[in-house]
Amino acid sequence: MMPVPHATTPLRRAPVQRRSAERLTRILDACADLLDEVGYDALSTRAVAQRAGVPIGSVYRFFGNKRAMADALAGRNLERYTERVRARLDALDGAVDDAPGGDGWRAALDAVLDEYLAMKRTAPGFSLVDFGNQIPVGSRHDEPNHRVADRLAGLLAGHLGRHPDDDALRRTFLVAVETADTLVHLAFRVDPRGDAAIIEEMRKMLRAYLGRALDPCD
Template sequence: MQQPTPQPTPLRRAPVQQRSAQRLARILDACAELLEETGYEDLSTRAVAGRADVPIGSVYRFFPNKRAMAEALARRNLDAYADRITARLTAPDAVSGWRAAMDVVVDEYLAMKRTVPGFALVEFTVPAPRESRRANYEVADRLLALLAAPLGLNAAGERLRTAFLVGVETADALLQLAFRTDPAGDPAIVAECKLLLRAYLARYLDPPGEGGVD
């Protein structure tokens, strides 16, 4: 499988003190709010600074431009997504089995799509031509790493990594369709997405003899 090119951090410098980390969080919160209101094309570092109530220099301290700022927001979204899945899978009443875990993966994405400011435009990557996007490689590897221990999977297996990437790309396309059809996410398409993922991944995640492959 073709490997994604490692992406450099979008931050010019990482915050060291708590006060600096809080300022960075305010900047990203403001970026998300303005994306929700105006879209990516009209986003500006000056507008973000005004919304976050910080000097424009504070924005440039962290980011050279709006693209880097949106990339940092996308990475924060991915971290939050991973945290939400982990919380669901480690809760006292956690679901069991890979099929239920895949439902959690889809449901937490839907919850963020519906409630997190700016997520509709900047999910796990900045707006870009689809053929140039690399975020789904990172999403697939992150999901495999999260699910490997609870499901007893070999996260280093190249075939399984490919299967997760195909699953993520497929779910991405179907869920984008669901939200084009219905602003809240067409429940019929969401249901079909879950069925498709279960049918495809059964080949890799079910034990041999129960539908899985050796």
């Protein structure tokens, strides 16, 4: 069973049974596929219900409108992205923690960027919704890049010998996420698969910025 969307998702009713959770998953899968096919403006709850093979009432059981549905998809994307990054960090098998001179964050940065780029290229609907920042979903007080930055701080703080609630660390990640967000979207506007030269420039820029904040002082 796929994970339920992030806790900030405005579900009208959370699924409590496996069958209900599976139906919610089908609805979100259909929403993602249709976003790729017709875009957000042409997306409709009726079309999603038809694609998911569920009654229209099932869609409205969870969502009041397509905006709420797209926000739920963004929340699910964030959960899946978090799991992918966590798996990559686990696969590094201590490389982040044991790198000489506190240099392990560079391997972590590669994992964070690589997994985002992979989802950008392969995850249905991700090019329009990703974590919610390209269409008007969510609220002013729940900005997607803040959520991503906080999630990354929670994932990486231990590897960096910092506390997840460290305001300076969270601010550093927020600046990095905002920068990466802008440049990744530029790369994918230039090339549907992501312009390699722009992505490499972004990687260099982030390494330089994060190095000032994360490398140990002499």
